[in-house]
Amino acid sequence: MTDKINESIGYAAALGELDGILRELEGSDVDVDRLADRVTRAAELIALCRDRIGNARLRIDEVIADLDAASGLGEAGLDDPA
Amino acid sequence: MSQPAFDFGDEPFDDPSNPTYTVGELADAINDQLRRGFSDGVWVRGEISGLRYGGPHLYFALVEDSDVEAGSGGGKAVLNVSLFAPMIRNLTPLLKKNRLELANGMKVRIFGHLDYYAPNGRLGLKMAGIDPRFTLGELSQARDQVVRRLVANGLFDANRRHRLSPVPLRVGVVASVGTAAWHDFHHELEQSGFGFRLAVCDTRVQGEWAVGMVAASIRTLAARPDLDCVVVIRGGGARNELATFDAEPIALAIAASPIPVLTGLGHEVDRSVADEVAHTALKTPTACAGRLIELVATYSAATEERWAAIVAALRSDLVDTTTRLSDRAHRIARRTHAAVERADGRLDTRVDRARELPLRQLAAAERQINRIAVRIGSRAPQVIASQQRDLDFALSRLALLDPVNLLRRGWSITRRSDGAIVRSANDVIHDMIITTQLADGIVTSRIDDPTEN
Numbered sequence: 001m002t003d004k005i006n007e008s009i010g011y012a013a014a015l016g017e018l019d020g021i022l023r024e025l026e027g028s029d030v031d032v033d034r035l036a037d038r039v040t041r042a043a044e045l046i047a048l049c050r051d052r053i054g055n056a057r058l059r060i061d062e063v064i065a066d067l068d069a070a071s072g073l074g075e076a077g078l079d080d081p082a
Numbered sequence: 083m084s085q086p087a088f089d090f091g092d093e094p095f096d097d098p099s100n101p102t103y104t105v106g107e108l109a110d111a112i113n114d115q116l117r118r119g120f121s122d123g124v125w126v127r128g129e130i131s132g133l134r135y136g137g138p139h140l141y142f143a144l145v146e147d148s149d150v151e152a153g154s155g156g157g158k159a160v161l162n163v164s165l166f167a168p169m170i171r172n173l174t175p176l177l178k179k180n181r182l183e184l185a186n187g188m189k190v191r192i193f194g195h196l197d198y199y200a201p202n203g204r205l206g207l208k209m210a211g212i213d214p215r216f217t218l219g220e221l222s223q224a225r226d227q228v229v230r231r232l233v234a235n236g237l238f239d240a241n242r243r244h245r246l247s248p249v250p251l252r253v254g255v256v257a258s259v260g261t262a263a264w265h266d267f268h269h270e271l272e273q274s275g276f277g278f279r280l281a282v283c284d285t286r287v288q289g290e291w292a293v294g295m296v297a298a299s300i301r302t303l304a305a306r307p308d309l310d311c312v313v314v315i316r317g318g319g320a321r322n323e324l325a326t327f328d329a330e331p332i333a334l335a336i337a338a339s340p341i342p343v344l345t346g347l348g349h350e351v352d353r354s355v356a357d358e359v360a361h362t363a364l365k366t367p368t369a370c371a372g373r374l375i376e377l378v379a380t381y382s383a384a385t386e387e388r389w390a391a392i393v394a395a396l397r398s399d400l401v402d403t404t405t406r407l408s409d410r411a412h413r414i415a416r417r418t419h420a421a422v423e424r425a426d427g428r429l430d431t432r433v434d435r436a437r438e439l440p441l442r443q444l445a446a447a448e449r450q451i452n453r454i455a456v457r458i459g460s461r462a463p464q465v466i467a468s469q470q471r472d473l474d475f476a477l478s479r480l481a482l483l484d485p486v487n488l489l490r491r492g493w494s495i496t497r498r499s500d501g502a503i504v505r506s507a508n509d510v511i512h513d514m515i516i517t518t519q520l521a522d523g524i525v526t527s528r529i530d531d532p533t534e535n
Contacts, residue, residue, distance in 0.1 A: 022461075025458065047460070067436070
């Protein structure tokens with residue numbers, strides 16, 4: 001299920017769906033029968049979003065590290081054999 | 083004149099009435115007669131021919147003017163003329179004053195005394211005077227005719243229409259090589275130091291054949307493709323000799339020349355026809371050379387000047403350009419440096435922002451997700467609790483209605499023996515057995531008095 005979501009849905013869409021679920025849950029006439037399903041779906045979407053955020057952070061860190069290495073900023077002496 | 087007697091009788095040889103002359107006596111007699119007939123001398127006009135010096139004396143034949151029909155008798159009338167040294171001395175100032183010099187072909191009006199010269203038995207004229215106005219008039223007339231014809235044929239200005247090269251270094255020269263005129267001209271050009279290249283036609287410029295030779299020389303040189311101009315020069319001389327250059331063939335040759343013809347005919351006052359038709363007429367060969375040198379010098383100077391100006395302009399341009407270039411290089415260097423620093427600064431800022439902003443965004447997204455998670459996490463129990471509350475309320479309301487609870491509070495249910503619930507006094511009759519259900523059991527009763535309220 002999570003895999004399927006990962007493949008099919010983007011962060012913004014996931015966020016949109018989460019907002020929809022929130023609106024539904026926060027409404028006055030929540031269907032209890034659907035409640036567990038919606039919460040389960042919301043948990044999945046939250047996991048997905050967190051996953052994306054984590055990945056993005058990792059990649060950004062990598063890119064910035066590369067950038068710093070290339071410009072000689074920051075990690076000076078990294079390539080210094082001494 | 084008495085008729086001579088030919089019967090030769092016995093008359094004496096020296097009859098005073100009819101004397102016999104010796105040759106010498108006759109010669110004297112002839113001369114006496116001539117002096118008597120032309121007592122004050124005689125004026126005669128004609129054309130000089132066969133001019134020659136014999137010692138200090140000058141001899142020529144005066145022939146009938148070629149323009150005038152031959153006189154009586156066959157052939158041309160000829161008169162031998164002698165001009166003796168003393169007379170030459172007498173006449174020279176007059177001739178010089180009019181810049182005339184006796185020459186063959188010259189038309190003259192002369193004065194003299196007829197003289198029968200016994201030693202050779204010839205009649206001649208001892209010349210004693212000359213009328214220069216006649217010769218000059220003849221020359222002028224001939225000249226005017228030539229000029230009129232040239233003008234009529236549109237040839238008068240023909241040579242002047244050609245443009246003289248500003249650098250006339252290749253010069254065709256019509257001159258009598260070896261004369262002072264030639265030397266003056268040649269020397270002048272040589273002294274100038276310019277690289278004149280001369281093509282010379284050594285030509286007689288005076289005398290019998292001069293006209294034809296000069297004209298042919300001009301034509302020959304004018305036909306050459308490698309010349310800038312033709313120069314015709316001649317030293318100073320008598321005006322009548324200059325008449326050579328009044329001749330039509332020379333004027334025609336000049337007019338027909340496709341390159342400019344310059345003349346330097348060595349005379350100060352008169353202009354010959356050749357001068358009139360020439361591109362440029364100068365007074366002397368030296369002046370002619372001078373003009374050529376002047377043109378070349380002017381051109382050379384102008385060229386030098388232009389070159390100097392070009393060099394100066396180039397140098398100035400070069401200096402300006404170098405200065406500008408250097409200036410620009412410095413400005414570019416400064417600006418580039420500044421730009422690089424600015425760019426570097428901007429890049430740093432951007433790197434920092436690139437570093438910070440995504441992380442900030444991610445943090446925001448994370449916070450958002452966390453908030454959503456919290457809301458969802460808290461909302462579901464809230465919903466369940468709320469539902470639970472609703473349910474409990476319903477239950478409590480339901481409990482109020484439960485008969486057990488009602489029985490406990492004192493309410494009871496009375497049924498008949500058939501099980502029907504007694505709801506009205508009319509439902510029972512006397513002696514009917516009824517059962518009453520209480521909270522803790524059933525009471526059976528018998529109806530005593532079913533009385534309605």
